[in-house]
Amino acid sequence: MPKKAETDSYRQVSVSEFFEKNRHMLGFDSLQKSLFMMVKEAVDNSLDACEEHGIIPEISVGITLLKEDMYEVAVLDNGPGIERTVVPRVFGQLLYGSRFHVLKQSRGQQGIGITAAILYGQSTSGEPSVITTRRPEDAVAYRFVLGIDVKNNTAHVHSEDPVIWEKPSGTEIRIRAKGRFISGKQSIGEYLRELAVVNPNAKISFTDPEGKKTIFEKSIDEPSKPPKATKPHPYGVEIGDILSICRESKEDSLESLLSSSFSRVSKSTALEILKNAEVDPSTPPSRVEKQIAEKIISGIMKTKLMPPSAESLSPITEHFIRTGMLSVYGEHKPSFYGKPVSGRVAIYKGNPFSVETGMVYGGALPSDETIQVLRYANKVPLLFHPGSCAITKAISELDWRQFGFEQKQGKGVPYGPAIIMVHVYGPRLPYTSESKEAIAPVDEITEAVKSAIKMELKQLRKFNSRADRNKRMGEKFQLVSTVIPEIAKKSSEILSLEIPDCRVVISKIANVVFVRESIKEENGKKYSVTEVINYTMSPISMNLKVIFGEKETDLKIEGLDMSETFTYKHDEPLEQGMEAEYYFTGINPVLVQGAEELPSDWGLKGVETYESEE
Amino acid sequence: MSQRNDTEDEMKRIAKIIYDQISQGEIPELGMKARIRENIVLDPLLGVWKYGDQEVRRNAKKMDGAQFMARMLYSIQFITEMLKESKSSTLREMYYISEGWKDYKFHAQEESNLLVEDMEVMTTLMREDFHLRPEENGASIIGNITLEEKNRKGEFKRINCRDDVGDSGYTIPYNVEEEKLHLISHDADMIVAMETGGMFDRLVENRFDEDSRAILVHLKGQPARSTRRLLKRMNQEMGIPVYVFTDGDPWSFRIFASIAYGAIKTAHISDWLAVPTAEFLGITATDILQYDLPTDSLTDQDISALNAELQDPRFMTEFWKNEIETMLKIGKKAEQQALAKYGLNFVTDTYLPDKLNMRY
Numbered sequence: 001m002p003k004k005a006e007t008d009s010y011r012q013v014s015v016s017e018f019f020e021k022n023r024h025m026l027g028f029d030s031l032q033k034s035l036f037m038m039v040k041e042a043v044d045n046s047l048d049a050c051e052e053h054g055i056i057p058e059i060s061v062g063i064t065l066l067k068e069d070m071y072e073v074a075v076l077d078n079g080p081g082i083e084r085t086v087v088p089r090v091f092g093q094l095l096y097g098s099r100f101h102v103l104k105q106s107r108g109q110q111g112i113g114i115t116a117a118i119l120y121g122q123s124t125s126g127e128p129s130v131i132t133t134r135r136p137e138d139a140v141a142y143r144f145v146l147g148i149d150v151k152n153n154t155a156h157v158h159s160e161d162p163v164i165w166e167k168p169s170g171t172e173i174r175i176r177a178k179g180r181f182i183s184g185k186q187s188i189g190e191y192l193r194e195l196a197v198v199n200p201n202a203k204i205s206f207t208d209p210e211g212k213k214t215i216f217e218k219s220i221d222e223p224s225k226p227p228k229a230t231k232p233h234p235y236g237v238e239i240g241d242i243l244s245i246c247r248e249s250k251e252d253s254l255e256s257l258l259s260s261s262f263s264r265v266s267k268s269t270a271l272e273i274l275k276n277a278e279v280d281p282s283t284p285p286s287r288v289e290k291q292i293a294e295k296i297i298s299g300i301m302k303t304k305l306m307p308p309s310a311e312s313l314s315p316i317t318e319h320f321i322r323t324g325m326l327s328v329y330g331e332h333k334p335s336f337y338g339k340p341v342s343g344r345v346a347i348y349k350g351n352p353f354s355v356e357t358g359m360v361y362g363g364a365l366p367s368d369e370t371i372q373v374l375r376y377a378n379k380v381p382l383l384f385h386p387g388s389c390a391i392t393k394a395i396s397e398l399d400w401r402q403f404g405f406e407q408k409q410g411k412g413v414p415y416g417p418a419i420i421m422v423h424v425y426g427p428r429l430p431y432t433s434e435s436k437e438a439i440a441p442v443d444e445i446t447e448a449v450k451s452a453i454k455m456e457l458k459q460l461r462k463f464n465s466r467a468d469r470n471k472r473m474g475e476k477f478q479l480v481s482t483v484i485p486e487i488a489k490k491s492s493e494i495l496s497l498e499i500p501d502c503r504v505v506i507s508k509i510a511n512v513v514f515v516r517e518s519i520k521e522e523n524g525k526k527y528s529v530t531e532v533i534n535y536t537m538s539p540i541s542m543n544l545k546v547i548f549g550e551k552e553t554d555l556k557i558e559g560l561d562m563s564e565t566f567t568y569k570h571d572e573p574l575e576q577g578m579e580a581e582y583y584f585t586g587i588n589p590v591l592v593q594g595a596e597e598l599p600s601d602w603g604l605k606g607v608e609t610y611e612s613e614e
Numbered sequence: 615m616s617q618r619n620d621t622e623d624e625m626k627r628i629a630k631i632i633y634d635q636i637s638q639g640e641i642p643e644l645g646m647k648a649r650i651r652e653n654i655v656l657d658p659l660l661g662v663w664k665y666g667d668q669e670v671r672r673n674a675k676k677m678d679g680a681q682f683m684a685r686m687l688y689s690i691q692f693i694t695e696m697l698k699e700s701k702s703s704t705l706r707e708m709y710y711i712s713e714g715w716k717d718y719k720f721h722a723q724e725e726s727n728l729l730v731e732d733m734e735v736m737t738t739l740m741r742e743d744f745h746l747r748p749e750e751n752g753a754s755i756i757g758n759i760t761l762e763e764k765n766r767k768g769e770f771k772r773i774n775c776r777d778d779v780g781d782s783g784y785t786i787p788y789n790v791e792e793e794k795l796h797l798i799s800h801d802a803d804m805i806v807a808m809e810t811g812g813m814f815d816r817l818v819e820n821r822f823d824e825d826s827r828a829i830l831v832h833l834k835g836q837p838a839r840s841t842r843r844l845l846k847r848m849n850q851e852m853g854i855p856v857y858v859f860t861d862g863d864p865w866s867f868r869i870f871a872s873i874a875y876g877a878i879k880t881a882h883i884s885d886w887l888a889v890p891t892a893e894f895l896g897i898t899a900t901d902i903l904q905y906d907l908p909t910d911s912l913t914d915q916d917i918s919a920l921n922a923e924l925q926d927p928r929f930m931t932e933f934w935k936n937e938i939e940t941m942l943k944i945g946k947k948a949e950q951q952a953l954a955k956y957g958l959n960f961v962t963d964t965y966l967p968d969k970l971n972m973r974y
Contacts (some may be wrong), residue, residue, distance in 0.1 A: 475677050482717070483680040487642060490687035493634040493692065495626060504639030509675055
């Protein structure tokens with residue numbers, strides 16, 4: 001098969017007239033929603049393009065009010081730019097897109113989004129859109145003034161001019177259209193915020209119609225990995241797919257068509273499928289009619305195939321989720337950042353998908369409101385139709401009470417100080433509508449979401465029980481380290497006597513060795529300091545393993561006297577959300593608070609067998 | 615009342631207990647009479663209810679107890695300094711001063727009031743000895759009794775509580791001890807102490823004080839210490855019998871009990887405050903039935919308060935047992951002003967004379 005030129009992978013389906021009359025199907029169903037959709041389509045395209053070309057994205061969005069209800073939306077990126085001859089087709093023809101018929105996990109609508117935005121602008125403002133684009137290899141940028149010829153489903157290029165552009169590469173699109181600007185839960189601002197969570201490597205800036213500028217700075221300096229395109233798996237195909245693949249194929253037999261067009265199908269499995277289908281393997285694809293296609297489908301169903309490969313899945317990744325949640329929601333000073341969870345690869349209708357989750361908890365987040373749910377499908381925030389979405393359904397069906405949340409009768413969106421993000425990703429996710437605003441609540445997906453959230457919440461339970469213990473320990477520590485000395489001091493002041501030695505009293509009350517982490521600030525940087533305080537009746541010795549992120553340190557403490565403190569400052573400054581973990585050996589476990597007994601299989605240098613004191 | 619040095623010594627004694635315990639390596643612990651219902655006993659000699667022998671011991675093993683001790687030491691230090699400078703402060707001021715005690719400050723005035731009472735119990739002194747006084751609560755008197763009150767210039771000013779006062783009467787000051795208030799003379803047969811202002815005004819307007827030779831006292835709900843103390847002094851020093859006229863509900867019964875028997879919270883000073891011969895003229899369950907008075911239904915809190923009273927040693931008499939059980943049975947309570955059902959003069963012409971005759 002000849003290698004296809006890039007421009008060849010765009011295929012035409014003539015429907016622009018239809019869509020102009022039915023634009024609500026694409027999400028352009030109200031003034032505020034339409035404005036939102038234009039931004040979303042442009043930004044999604046920019047992110048996809050940057051990702052495909054390994055570029056760290058810088059995207060700026062500006063919305064200007066021209067007159068009542070009339071706005072100009074401008075989206076500028078630093079992406080790869082578009083070859084000038086392709087521009088009219090990319091922007092000006094509905095269902096022209098590089099992704100149609102290619103099985104790949106991507107953000108934007110399949111080749112209809114940005115054209116629909118231009119079409120919407122044209123029909124509400126009467127004005128064409130302005131597109132400026134430059135590739136790094138081009139000497140100049142090209143500026144197109146471009147509209148859509150609805151009857152013929154082609155671009156109507158009003159003008160095309162080379163222009164001097166200070167940017168080395170990128171694309172800018174300006175669309176004038178009717179709209180309404182709002183803020184809040186389903187706004188452009190919220191969309192960009194939630195995008196920033198899953199694109200911590202992107203700098204996203206936004207200027208609203210009042211001139212207020214919000215910038216989400218990047219906190220990771222590496223491009224995200226592009227998804228891989230894969231061939232469809234036979235278990236996912238339908239009759240229509242078979243027919244269109246056959247129509248477009250240049251292969252001369254069904255046998256070679258099956259093995260070249262589908263994943264997990266070799267020559268021999270192709271023969272097996274066709275044998276099970278009772279179809280002659282040498283049938284030319286051009287002769288395939290509905291009847292034969294039906295036979296092929298039943299042949300596929302009768303044949304055992306390898307499950308689809310997960311190669312086509314493009315996760316946000318744990319590192320990105322963690323960093324994104326930290327930088328966008330750090331302002332709430334959460335007391336707990338859940339380690340992002342990535343679920344197993346599951347299959348829906350022959351297509352692989354998976355789930356990732358992340359969570360922040362506590363701090364200044366309100367505990368008397370419902371939790372905030374960030375829904376994502378293929379890295380795109382879903383702000384609309386939460387009620388019909390698989391993610392909301394999974395959350396509502398889970399019993400959150402066992403994890404310390406409030407939930408009426410164990411159903412519905414729970415109340416608690418948490419923001420949870422759920423990302424469902426995979427090629428051909430089932431959506432509830434063409435505009436991809438909610439994931440269809442099919443059992444396979446809701447179950448996968450539930451199990452990922454459960455894993456996330458299990459960490460929280462662990463954290464909460466530790467937090468309880470820490471609170472009790474904190475109180476006792478406060479009692480012996482502050483209140484008792486204060487009582488001693490006050491009583492001596494009243495009597496004008498020497499301050500009495502209260503070490504024995506303290507040891508009698510506490511009778512433990514406290515291991516605690518405190519924060520020390522030096523030169524504007526925060527450091528973790530480990531303190532071991534002996535509040536027992538006699539000197540102690542112990543070994544302490546400090547696990548701090550990736551780093552492990554073994555401390556040997558010997559002959560620490562009553563009421564004496566051992567301190568150890570970590571060399572590296574503290575990152576937000578990091579917490580030291582402590583494990584000990586060589587001392588009676590009942591005497592230690594604030595550290596766990598080291599599991600025996602870990603080994604620790606200088607381990608001594610413990611001898612009972614009494 | 616004690617001298618300054620005694621007070622200071624008593625305060626230091628508490629600090630010394632704690633100091634010595636710490637020096638000896640003992641977890642500090644303070645003991646005091648238990649201020650609970652189960653620990654009040656009748657003093658057969660005085661006829662008032664006082665604390666029994668049950669002790670509570672509070673130690674510094676837990677945060678609560680340690681905080682209590684630290685606060686007590688802060689309070690002692692504050693009081694001893696105040697004594698040295700011959701200053702005094704209100705209980706409210708002390709509560710605000712504790713703001714500066716940071717971790718050991720009081721979180722509500724109730725907390726600081728309780729602590730002062732604890733110190734009274736421990737030292738057997740009174741808060742006046744600590745130079746702490748309550749806010750004025752403005753309870754008042756109308757009737758033919760003559761007093762002398764020391765004014766700010768230090769002069770004793772003579773006041774007749776019928777002729778020298780306006781309609782709202784003579785306002786009882788917070789200190790009613792001899793150093794501040796002399797009881798001079800009276801021409802009355804009884805003291806009628808009323809729970810509500812409305813009834814006080816009714817009796818004043820109906821000239822009950824003159825016609826029935828009564829000294830009328832407005833208690834303003836649960837009476838302040840000074841009001842109870844003045845009732846006690848008038849009763850003890852002038853021999854005037856005290857009658858308590860309240861609403862008919864469990865809370866009013868407690869008002870009477872605190873006057874006649876002593877309050878649970880202040881049982882350490884019952885002999886100084888309580889009037890054991892005081893009689894109850896308030897609305898009873900029997901009155902509700904007999905006079906067919908307009909009523910309200912008992913609330914859940916009312917019912918549990920009545921049940922608690924059935925367990926309260928102060929109410930373990932035939933009379934109270936009968937009235938409380940009847941009230942629980944009919945499930946109704948009534949205000950004293952419900953007597954107006956039979957006209958404005960009914961209370962003075964019929965109700966009170968009937969009740970008083972029944973008593974004699």
